[in-house]
Amino acid sequence: MSTENAFKTGFIAVVGRPNVGKSTLINALIGSKISIVSRKAQTTRHRIHGVLTQDNHQYIFVDTPGFQTRHGGAMNRMMNRVVTQTLADVDVVVHVVEAGKWSEGDENVVPLLPTSKKCILVISKVDLLKSKNDIFEFTTKILSKFPYDAIVPLSAVKGVQLDILLKEIADRLPEGEPMFEEDAMTDRSVRFITSELIREKIFRLVGDELPYASTVQIEKWDETDEGVHINACVVVERESHKPILLGAKGMHMKRIATEARQDIREMLDKPVFLEIYIKVRKGWSEKESALRDLGYE
Numbered sequence: 001m002s003t004e005n006a007f008k009t010g011f012i013a014v015v016g017r018p019n020v021g022k023s024t025l026i027n028a029l030i031g032s033k034i035s036i037v038s039r040k041a042q043t044t045r046h047r048i049h050g051v052l053t054q055d056n057h058q059y060i061f062v063d064t065p066g067f068q069t070r071h072g073g074a075m076n077r078m079m080n081r082v083v084t085q086t087l088a089d090v091d092v093v094v095h096v097v098e099a100g101k102w103s104e105g106d107e108n109v110v111p112l113l114p115t116s117k118k119c120i121l122v123i124s125k126v127d128l129l130k131s132k133n134d135i136f137e138f139t140t141k142i143l144s145k146f147p148y149d150a151i152v153p154l155s156a157v158k159g160v161q162l163d164i165l166l167k168e169i170a171d172r173l174p175e176g177e178p179m180f181e182e183d184a185m186t187d188r189s190v191r192f193i194t195s196e197l198i199r200e201k202i203f204r205l206v207g208d209e210l211p212y213a214s215t216v217q218i219e220k221w222d223e224t225d226e227g228v229h230i231n232a233c234v235v236v237e238r239e240s241h242k243p244i245l246l247g248a249k250g251m252h253m254k255r256i257a258t259e260a261r262q263d264i265r266e267m268l269d270k271p272v273f274l275e276i277y278i279k280v281r282k283g284w285s286e287k288e289s290a291l292r293d294l295g296y297e
């Protein structure tokens with residue numbers, strides 16, 4: 001029997017084209033970056049991005065890989081399959097679009113939205129709008145494309161309307177006991193998170209030029225009295241990817257390593273010595289078996 005104060009727990013996927021502000025939004029909702037990382041967990045159904053437990057609600061945000069539209073190949077097909085499977089299996093989908101900016105990338109997301117799920121439209125970055133009136137016409141246009149359950153304009157950076165979004169999500173979560181302890185530690189290995197942190201930096205810096213054509217393997221992990229010595233190897237598809245990743249005078253690589261080292265250090269809370277190499281493995285994203293070798297399912 002349903003009671004007003006019953007605990008509600010559910011899975012939430014935050015989707016949208018690159019750069020609309022998904023990560024910023026999730027970080028603003030669930031707190032600092034490190035707390036997301038430390039709560040990363042592997043379940044049989046989902047890769048968990050982070051968990052927020054508040055009042056009598058547990059919001060479990062799941063990872064959804066980017067929607068690939070520009071590049072063909074096995075990687076692309078696998079990515080879209082993962083997206084469709086993930087969305088079929090969550091309780092609430094949050095589709096993020098950027099205020100006043102609708103592009104082909106957004107258009108491509110719409111057919112992947114499941115009609116059988118609760119789907120909330122978030123209009124992000126409203127702090128950048130010159131006039132709030134602009135948003136009305138923009139929103140009306142989007143509403144003709146999909147039967148959204150709710151609309152929330154917000155700014156993750158300014159912290160505007162985040163509580164409203166949480167309320168809209170909460171209203172749509174099913175009743176159920178919490179699945180995670182408030183401070184549940186990771187059951188995904190720190191090595192995996194380390195490789196994800198490096199990968200994140202690569203995508204931030206050169207993602208447009210190297211879309212999904214790289215992966216990161218941790219080749220050495222030595223814990224000593226002075227700290228953790230880590231050797232990581234970035235596997236790219238072609239020789240021509242190497243200079244992109246390196247950047248002029250190795251500047252890209254240096255920045256990737258510096259930023260990744262800071263995050264890893266924060267996560268492990270001890271000194272980190274990080275070396276990153278680049279390896280070329282021809283056509284790896286075309287071969288599903290090679291993908292599996294490298295840890296993709």
Ligand SMILES: Nc1nc2c(ncn2[C@@H]2O[C@H](COP(=O)(O)OP(=O)(O)OP(=O)(O)O)[C@@H](O)[C@H]2O)c(=O)[nH]1
Pocket residue numbers: 016017018019020021022023024025066124125126127128154155156157158
């Ligand atoms: N002004 C403003 N900028 C924002 C807001 N939210 C995100 N941004 C900026 O938008 C850019 C992209 O944000 P991300 O959170 O990385 O976007 P994303 O959708 O996760 O991007 P991908 O990881 O590429 O899919 C960053 O420079 C953010 O600082 C916001 O509410 N206001």
